[in-house]
Amino acid sequence: MLDAPTLPLSRKQLRSVAQASARINIWHGAVRSGKTIASLLAFLLAVAEAPPSGLIVIIGRSLQTIERNVVEPLTDTSLFGPVAAQVRHTRGATTATVLGRTVHLIGAADSRAEGRLRGLTAYLAYVDEATLLPEAMWTQLLARLSVPGARLLATTNPDSPAHWLRVGYLDRAAELDLRAWHFKLADNPSLTAAYVTSLAAEFVGLWRRRMIDGAWVIAEGAVFDMYDEQQHVVDTLPTITRHWVGLDYGTTNPFAALLLGLGDDGRLYVVAEWRHDSRKARRQMTDAQYSAALRGWLTGLGIPDPEWTFLDPSAASFLAQLWEDGHPGVTRAKNDVLDGIRSTSTALAAGLLRIHRSCTGLLAELPDYVWDAAAAAAGVDQPLKRNDHSVDALRYVVHSTAAEWRHLLHRQGVSADAAA
Incomplete structure (x- = not known):
């Protein structure tokens, strides 16, 4: 027994x-x-x-x-x-x-x-x-x-x-x-009770209903339904103490790079964005040209050496190019789509993540990033694959750095702001 x-x-x-x-x-x-x-x-x-x-x-x-x-x-x-x-x-x-x-x-x-x-x-x-x-x-x-x-x-x-x-x-x-x-x-x-409250803070929207309430509910509507331009978009930035980059690689599709920073106020900020859309520009870029453009963009921002650069794991050729060119801290991003969405949703809902108004590509994509209704009807959770290049870069960098910022969810200042 x-x-x-x-x-x-x-x-x-x-x-x-x-x-x-x-x-x-x-x-x-x-x-x-x-x-x-x-x-x-x-x-x-x-x-x-x-x-x-x-x-x-x-x-x-x-x-x-x-x-x-x-x-x-x-x-x-x-x-x-x-x-x-x-x-x-x-x-x-x-x-x-x-x-x-x-x-x-x-x-x-x-x-x-x-x-x-x-x-x-x-x-x-x-x-x-x-x-x-x-x-x-x-x-x-x-x-x-x-x-x-x-x-x-x-x-x-x-x-x-x-x-x-x-x-x-x-x-x-x-x-x-x-x-x-x-x-x-x-x-x-x-x-x-304290642990339950802390755990509940880590899940929002769809995941709160499933993981906290234990409900079998459908993924529908906007993926980031907690996104509010009035709350999440800023015109000024605090002093940024740490920097990370998220990259979504594209040749015929747009290439998107985001610089994520940790502010001295204990929040995350999407500080800047760089994009190249070969269809609009009528000019494709090689991996070497992308690498040089990325380095030039970061140098121009005064951040030539971010702590980490997180890249779409499928972009093997560009990863090799960045390594060859000596970009610091280049690594494959954590690319589980749903986990990345959940981390980003949590940061947005807690009032922890802000986006600078200059990031026009990301701001245009966020409201239109929606669940795929046809896939949901078949029992599969996945976002509709369209106009998501900057959003993917955001997923990569936010989720890949979760261990660096998750403890901030429970700080009194952030919690009070999120409840407002």
């Missing part, structure tokens, strides 16, 4: 653990709502009860997310007490040992990952962040759970109401051998 976790558990958490005996068991809802701890406890009990010959797998978006979201919590004695000592894993390895059993860790970053499941027969599967898996991977996994008593345990945050997991499984729970539990922040008894 396993020892109880060291953290207090709510009635809903305990009930879900006791009832997780269906073929498909799904914990869904808000972030930090207690669903992961409950699901992991159910997983440990299932491992302890699994027959010696039953294959056990953990599946997530990548091996790294499995390690972060599943393995690390399982080895945390503050969560699972002495049981945590019976979970062993070497970082980067594709297997772990849980309660003496070998558990296979499988990343599922794209639809090709589905092939990794073919040929195996599993008794127990744990899926982390289920909505981020390709549907083919989920379908193949269920087919592999073919032995009597086989079970799937999964967690997820809400997504679009048209997502395949919602439409094909959660909405059909009564027809399937499926049990699901919906969690809100109030269902986690270990969270303090």
Whole structure:
């Protein structure tokens, strides 16, 4: 028998653990709502009860997310007490040992990952962040759970109401051998009021409704619906103490560069913008010419050496050109579109991000940056791909520097301004 976790558990958490005996068991809802701890406890009990010959797998978006979201919590004695000592894993390895059993860790970053499941027969599967898996991977996994008593345990945050997991499984729970539990922040008894308030400040708009309220809602309308020209556009700048650059590379499409700075007032400012639209200019530029123009622009601003320059990761040739020309701090931007949108939305909603009026390309794009209605109807969250070059550069630099500014969200001055 396993020892109880060291953290207090709510009635809903305990009930879900006791009832997780269906073929498909799904914990869904808000972030930090207690669903992961409950699901992991159910997983440990299932491992302890699994027959010696039953294959056990953990599946997530990548091996790294499995390690972060599943393995690390399982080895945390503050969560699972002495049981945590019976979970062993070497970082980067594709297997772990849980309660003496070998558990296979499988990343599922794209639809090709589905092939990794073919040929195996599993008794127990744990899926982390289920909505981020390709549907083919989920379908193949269920087919592999073919032995009597086989079970799937999964967690997820809400997504679009048209997502395949919602439409094909959660909405059909009564027809399937499926049990699901919906969690809100109030269902986690270990969270303090101060932490809940701090966490809620990090999510706005669509993400607040999904991650904080735990609602399956559609992405529609303006992506940055919190953007307000009266609040976010400025004519003067404070003293800027740090500088970063975001670049969206284009040859036939516009090339956009933004200079982001940290002001001595504790806010972020888009200080300046440089763009080249080859169609309007009727002249394309080479990588070498772009590199020289970028250096000239920054030198003219008095910022020849920004701390970092974040570039669209797909622009390999231009990245090589910048390295060859000795541009300082050039690196690939973090380019997960939704994560970048969320970071930018958070900074705008908190009143942390301001844009100088001279950045005309960015200011023209922001109001028209909208969710793709056709994609949303298919259960996919993605912005409409049009007139987004400066916005992409903004995503790159804001999200890639999030570790440098996220602590500013909770400063009293910014919080008061955001509430105004």
